[in-house]
Amino acid sequence: MTSRFLISALFAGALSGAIIGLLQLMFVQPVLLHAELYESGELVHFGAEAVSAHPALPGFDLMRDGLSVIFTMLTYTGYALILVAAMSFGEDRGARIDGRWGILWGVAGFVAFHLAPGFSLAPEVPGVAAADVTLRQIWWFGTAISACIALWLLAFGQNWAAWGAAALLLAAPHLIGAPEPETFTGPVPTEIGALFAARALGIGLAAWVLLGSFAGYFWQREGEHAAQAA
Amino acid sequence: MTTLTAKSLSASRFVPAVFAAALGIALITLTGHVQAAALHDAAHDVRHATGFPCH
Numbered sequence: 044m045t046s047r048f049l050i051s052a053l054f055a056g057a058l059s060g061a062i063i064g065l066l067q068l069m070f071v072q073p074v075l076l077h078a079e080l081y082e083s084g085e086l087v088h089f090g091a092e093a094v095s096a097h098p099a100l101p102g103f104d105l106m107r108d109g110l111s112v113i114f115t116m117l118t119y120t121g122y123a124l125i126l127v128a129a130m131s132f133g134e135d136r137g138a139r140i141d142g143r144w145g146i147l148w149g150v151a152g153f154v155a156f157h158l159a160p161g162f163s164l165a166p167e168v169p170g171v172a173a174a175d176v177t178l179r180q181i182w183w184f185g186t187a188i189s190a191c192i193a194l195w196l197l198a199f200g201q202n203w204a205a206w207g208a209a210a211l212l213l214a215a216p217h218l219i220g221a222p223e224p225e226t227f228t229g230p231v232p233t234e235i236g237a238l239f240a241a242r243a244l245g246i247g248l249a250a251w252v253l254l255g256s257f258a259g260y261f262w263q264r265e266g267e268h269a270a271q272a273a
Numbered sequence: 274m275t276t277l278t279a280k281s282l283s284a285s286r287f288v289p290a291v292f293a294a295a296l297g298i299a300l301i302t303l304t305g306h307v308q309a310a311a312l313h314d315a316a317h318d319v320r321h322a323t324g325f326p327c328h
Binding site: 044045047054061067070071072075090107108110111114115117119120121122123124125126127128129132135156157159160164165166167168169173176179180183239242243244246247 | 283285286287289290291292293294296297298299300301303304305306308313316318319321322323324325326327
C-alpha cells in the first residue's frame with residue numbers, strides 16, 4: 044500500500060514538475076529577471092528619462108535554470124504526496140479518484156496553497172518590501188492548513204455547520220491579516236510586480252490542474268495493478 | 274460485510290497516507306521554506322514563482 048502512495052506521487056510530481064519548470068522558465072523567469080535589474084539598481088525608474096519596458100535580459104543560465112527545474116519537480120512531488128494522501132481519504136469517503144476528477148482536486152490544491160495565501164501575501168517579485176520572513180512563513184502555513192481543512196469541509200461536510208466553519212476558516216487568516224512591511228521601499232515598478240503576481244498565480248493553477256489530474260490517474264492505475272496482482 | 278471490507282481498507286491505508294503526507298510536508302518545507310543559504314539560493318526563483326515567502 045505504501046508503494047501505491049509513493050509511486051503515484053512520484054510519477055505525478057516529477058511529470059507535472061518538469062512541465063511546470065519549463066512553463067516557469069518561459070513565463071515567470073523573464074519577469075523575475077527584469078525585476079532583479081531594478082532590485083540591483085541596474086535599472087531605475089522615476090528618473091528624468093523614461094525607461095524602456097523591454098530590457099535586454101541574460102539568456103538561459105544552465106546552472107540557475109537547471110536548479111529551478113529540479114526544485115520545481117521536488118516541490119510538486121512534495122505537493123503530490125500530500126494530495127495523494129488526501130485523495131486516499133476522500134476515496135474512503137466515497138469520492139471517485141481518476142484523471143478527470145483529479146482536475147477538481149488540483150484546483151482545490153491551487154486554492155489552498157497559492158490563492159489563499161496569495162490573497163493577502165501576493166507572490167513576491169524580487170525587490171519588494173516585506174515583513175520578517177519567519178512571520179510570513181508562519182502565516183503562510185497557517186493559511187494553507189486552514190484552507191485545506193475548509194475545502195475538505197466544503198467537499199465532504201454534510202451540514203451547514205461544516206460549511207459555515209469552512210467559510211470562517213477561509214476568511215480568518217485574512218481578517219487577522221498577513222505580516223506586512225512597515226513602509227514601502229521596493230524599487231521595482233508596480234507594473235512588473237503585478238505581472239509577476241498574475242503570472243505566478245496563473246502558472247500555479249496550471250501546475251495544480253496537471254498535478255491533480257496526474258495524481259488521480261496514477262493513483263487509480265496503481266490501484267488496478269495492485270488489485271490484479273492480489 | 275461490505276462495511277467490514279471498507280473499514281479494513283481504510284485501516285490499511287491510514288498509516289501509509291499519514292507517512293506520505295508527512296513526507297510531502299517535509300519536502301515542501303525543504304524546497305520552499307528552509308532559509309539555509311545554499312538551499313535558499315538554489316531554490317530562489319522557484320520560491321518566488323511558487324508564492325512562498327522568500328527573503
